[in-house]
Amino acid sequence: MIFGLVQILLFQSLGELVSKFLLPSLPGPVIGLVLLVVWLVIRKGINAELATVADTFSQYLGLLFVPAAVGVVLFLPQLKANAFAIIAALVGSVILTIGSCAFVVRLLSKKASDE
Structure with missing residues (x-):
């Protein structure tokens, strides 16, 4: 070990x-x-x-989420005040991530089919 x-x-x-x-x-x-x-x-x-x-x-990986949960509870008023911006950033980043992954998969699949 x-x-x-x-x-x-x-x-x-x-x-x-x-x-x-x-x-x-x-x-x-x-x-x-x-x-x-x-x-x-x-x-x-x-x-x-x-x-x-x-x-x-x-x-013991679950223990790593305890500080994050405490931070969410600690900053709950700020999170509520900026909820729209946070949700917009999360949704936008998910859409960009899925789109860029699809683009890369399409490029790699075309390259693999050409070989």
Whole structure:
């Protein structure tokens, strides 16, 4: 289990370094996660230690939503005052996300059918 935790921390550290020196606009943990996924794809599998750590972490993932829920309750008056703007931003971002995903899928499917 220690080796799996070391792997996760290593990739997060690499992501922080890449974020610090090469891509400052992206968060380090996100870059580290992408590097970990690329490494796992290259290795074509997940080792047992990393799987154990991931399973253990996923059991307690619900605890991460507690601070967000407290924040919603804390800022409920501001959320009510700006409800229309928040809903418009959420709906707009969902529409843009679905549209851009459909565009990318269409491009990739055309490229795959041409080959």
